[in-house]
Amino acid sequence: QKEVEQNSGPLSVPEGAIASLNCTYSDRGSQSFFWYRQYSGKSPELIMSIYSNGDKEDGRFTAQLNKASQYVSLLIRDSQPSDSATYLCAGYSGGYQKVTFGTGTKLQVIP
Amino acid sequence: KAGVTQTPRYLIKTRGQQVTLSCSPISGHRSVSWYQQTPGQGLQFLFEYFSETQRNKGNFPGRFSGRQFSNSRSEMNVSTLELGDSALYLCASSEQGREQYFGPGTRLTVT
Numbered sequence: 566q567k568e569v570e571q572n573s574g575p576l577s578v579p580e581g582a583i584a585s586l587n588c589t590y591s592d593r594g595s596q597s598f599f600w601y602r603q604y605s606g607k608s609p610e611l612i613m614s615i616y617s618n619g620d621k622e623d624g625r626f627t628a629q630l631n632k633a634s635q636y637v638s639l640l641i642r643d644s645q646p647s648d649s650a651t652y653l654c655a656g657y658s659g660g661y662q663k664v665t666f667g668t669g670t671k672l673q674v675i676p
Numbered sequence: 677k678a679g680v681t682q683t684p685r686y687l688i689k690t691r692g693q694q695v696t697l698s699c700s701p702i703s704g705h706r707s708v709s710w711y712q713q714t715p716g717q718g719l720q721f722l723f724e725y726f727s728e729t730q731r732n733k734g735n736f737p738g739r740f741s742g743r744q745f746s747n748s749r750s751e752m753n754v755s756t757l758e759l760g761d762s763a764l765y766l767c768a769s770s771e772q773g774r775e776q777y778f779g780p781g782t783r784l785t786v787t
Contacts, residue, residue, distance in 0.1 A: 611778075
């Protein structure tokens with residue numbers, strides 16, 4: 566069983582719509598979660614970090630964490646073609662002292 | 677603060693040779709992790725070093741090794757290169773339990 570799971574996609578949304586990216590995790594000891602954006606051929610870039618239950622907003626991005634359901638999501642409002650990339654979800658487990666990445670969801674924003 | 681730097685950025689090697697890649701973390705970060713990424717694949721975790729000690733290790737053969745120096749700079753070495761080792765090698769640094777920041781990567785081509 567993978568520790569952090571994401572749907573590989575591609576997820577296609579029209580320009581201006583809300584893109585919803587989801588991630589589930591198996592380790593209940595996971596304390597913090599991170600979302601990264603990776604363009605093809607480039608290294609991952611940190612978008613959001615979330616440490617507690619609830620929502621965290623930063624510009625067009627909102628990260629949501631539900632520890633009871635072991636679920637993390639990233640919402641991108643007013644999606645732009647430049648948002649087309651692979652989005653990686655990662656969780657940090659204090660017990661194992663390690664970060665585990667999901668395999669990523671490819672997002673395509675259609676103009 | 678300066679970001680994570682990796683050298684060299686590009687490398688071409690022949691099968692059977694060995695290679696050493698270098699990573700300089702963000703100042704103050706004591707954790708350095710290494711990942712391999714092949715086209716269309718997710719991040720494959722190689723190993724993590726914290727304060728000069730290997731704390732976590734992925735499922736790679738012993739040809740892959742690493743080390744960390746007292747200034748937190750890290751190197752990884754791949755011996756007896758195989759064609760399948762051609763990949764983007766990414767280094768990421770972090771503070772304990774916090775988000776990882778990635779370097780630009782070293783693109784290794786084995787011919």
